[in-house]
Amino acid sequence: MKTINDLLILEGMKEGIVLAGHRGLTRNVQSVNISDTPDVIKFLDKNHLLLTTGYAFKDDPEKFCELIQQMHDLNCSGLVIKINRFFNVLPSEVKLLADDLAFPIIDLPTKHTLGELSRHILNYLNDHEAEQLYYALHVQKEFSNMLIKGYSLNALLEQLGHSLSRPALLLNHRGEKIAQSHDFQKESMKKIEQEIIQKVKEDLPTARQGTVFSIPSKEHQSVSTFPVQTKRQYPSMLVISDSLSLPYPSSQMAIEQAGNVISFTIIKEQAIEENSRLLKNNFFADLIEMKIHSDEEIFSRSNYYGLQKDMENVCVVCTIDEQGETYETLQLYEKKVGELHNSVYDQLEDELIDGNLEATLFTKGKYFVMILQFPSYSEIEVEAITKFAANVQANFNGDFSLSFGVSHSVPTLKELSTAYDEAVEAILTGYDQNMKGFIKYYKTRDLKELLNTLPRKDLKALYENALKSLAYPKTKEEQELVKTIQVYLDSQCEFSETARKLFVHRNTVKYRIEKTEELLNCSLRDPADSLRIRVALIIGTILKEDENI
Template sequence: MKTINDLFILEGMKEAVVLAGHRGLTRNVQSVNISDTPDVINFLAANHLLLSTGYAFKDDTEKFCELIKQMHAMNCSGLVIKINRFFHQLPSEVKLLADDLAFPIIDLPTNHTLGEVSRHILNYLNDHEAEQLYYALHVQREFSNMLIKGYSLSALIEQLGYLLARPSLLLNHRGEKIAQSHDFAKGSMQEIKQEILQKVKEDLPVAREGTTFSIPSREHQTISTFPVQTKRQYPSMLVIFDSLTLPYPSSQMAIEQAGNVISFTIIKEQAIEENSRLLKNNFFADLIEMKIHSDEEIFSRSNYYGLQKGMENVCVVCTIDAQGEIYETLQLYEKKVGELHNSVYDQLEDEIINENLEATLFTKGKYFAMILQFPKYTDEEINTITKFIENVQANFHGDFTLSFGVSHSVPSLKEIPTAYYEAVEAILTGYEQNLKGFIKYYKTRDLEELLKSLPRKDLKALYETTLKSLAYPKTKEDLELIKTIQVYLDAQCEFSETARKLFVHRNTVKYRIAKTEEVLNCSLRDPVDSLRIRVALIIGSILKEEDETFSQRQVQD
């Protein structure tokens, strides 16, 4: 049975004011009667609530007091009266009597009719579903007011636990606690909370969708999860203890209404978090672009974002493979691209936490950049990074793949820009090889790789300028001179070693070297000339290889 207290969630009653008899608000209400007749007492019974304008006793305080005594004796619920209609205020004698008898007298605002309020109360008393709806709306209004006033998630969960009379938890999408009602602070409930967290993490996808389960220590009671949607790809979760036996009129609808407000609060906090993320990314951009010139500022701002001095720093860059028609189509929808990037960011953040890595995550343009820190960088740390990346790739679900570039380690925070560009170059190298879903460790390019990246016309000009007539040997003597130069330089300009490798006399080598130096107008023992000749010889092999490849393609065509 409902009490007068329960009625204040109804339209009209929620604006009513208790004038006297506050202690009697727990009186039960079974029915409603509207009357302004002097003999109304003849039509009332126990647990009846009287709605009146007070006209019958507007000029007779004694009669008013007598009615209250009679209603109290019959165990009536109370009196709802429009006090401003015929009274300026409740007579003091009536108020003292009502307070003494704990008989509630409630002032109804004049903008609501007695019939309207009576209908709301009767519907509420007679219709369980309507009652649950009213209660859900009451919960929604209460939580909305808390949201507007800036209450924390902890306060919202505490209030939910109070309204439902059930221990309540709020978990993030990883199944980690965000907030809890005070019930879980008790010693015995601490262990139960750990059991709940373990059970949720055992099957996160199901828990996120909403489920009911039991735990070993409370097999006779159930625990239910309810999804709370946020800006993340996966929802947070409300966990209600023993929700299947909620005290009436609490209902799933009330939990959903509370969940909606909690969802808005989380989204608000995520917006604040995104602003902090923007500031963090701005710092990273300044660091990479070397706009921070003071060592002290670099160390101070790096430390603020979790990067410590005296550690080995490795940059891991991740990007979404932009191959295929699906991604190109997605580019047309900026919102979808944003959601995809947020999803990848969240997953990288989750894996960093799961692997317990000392790492800070940034974004720069289309790249996700992680600075991983280690006391020392060995093969063991390389294996750790590889395992971490493989886990991210394996756990990423969708129509796209992720590729990673990994830098060398650098010992100083000031050298992080070098590590970042190494990781990006590793990514680009993978794409040059038409790979996707790959892991590329940065490899320092050798001289031949660097030369191959230059335009052919520039290589050819340098080659011909350096080797002159020997660039394109036509005679047997020219061929012997070119071969002798190569062996001589490889033998560190030692005549005896060169002669041994060419199977000729030492003096023959001397003659050929002298002849070459005369043709090229240089000294092969001079470091600068020697380097120029070495580079030219490498270019010659590159040009020859390209010509042969071109010829083979023509034959195949």
């Protein structure tokens, strides 16, 4: 961008006299405005140069000072005035204020018109911008050729740094270094690189959008970030040192054009990464479906994807909760579903890194599967997993919620199929209980839970076949017999213990058991008969609960 100083070579301007604000001649000029109205400030903007005769303020120096202050606050470039038209001399209070603010006021000779000067300045500015545009297109073409030829990101950054004569750094969406120009390989730049990365990580959302900041080592030198869009939810960042004073004809437009090509290069590398991810997911599918039989092959392929032997392995499964019409509508648009899944994948990957967890991330169908490995598995590791899952849920930016299922730990890689089944079952159990956005650990089902999964007609047939007439006790005596069976079996078939719990005589218990065995045609001391009757009594509680519901 041109400055007031640069304009002093133009016809009219080179004959002008700087009346005040000499220190402000380095102010940038982007456009020109001609006006003699009192409310001209409403039509000005940053880096605007005002051309005027000063007629609106010829009898009011105070209003003139107010305009100078307003233009300075707006960061306008300066003011060119025909001083001899209505003033003869610049009011002293105006001069003092302009000098104090370093706001340039230039006297235009009477023989030149404001319109003529405006035309000269605009032509000059437009030629300057056109040259910057042509240079930006040149940069874009040069970088596109490098992309086609397969140059690496480091090579692109090196070329950009050379073109701009500025150090260049490329960071991913987490603020981690991807590539750099050779400047950052110097020992003197190591500290500066660390300070830049630290500053970016302090406010990632702002840095991703593009911002300007300074670092302790270079307080008087600006550092700028430019967003580089990729297939991820959040953009990567191109970081340029001292980008606000680029050597001509370089411009931020040139940086943006180079950034576009860098964006395409990253997207190409992400496509290669997605292909590798597909191979990794195929391996996981083969592993849990028991299609790999050789221990040696399991260990070698697992090690390739970061899974180690002799570790406690925990499977954590994550899925997006289906939420009525919103999710069903989304399923109609394959691209949107893909973007949503990529967003969740990136979030899980980020949180695993932030949590310093040893884990490998896979996908299988609608599930995101993480195999976490620990030297030992205790409550400390359980808390770490819970914290990780809770952070993912809290930081996930979307209209959907995420749920997690966590398995027991298994000591070998061959048992990962069991761990995966447990984690999925934990997820499904949560959904059976109408839960959303949950973290559920797998719990081994007891006999009652397993029986609850069977069809009710089968349970009823087994119940009636085992207890016969006692299945639906009608008399008080039948009810006492059923209660006695229950307590007798719970007391390990001990008459004395059963009598004590029922508050009856030992012989009474003995009589009731003998009568029950006669009715059911079985021996309660026989293991098979005992098990059958125990199961039947549990089924009875299930059927009773169903009746109550």
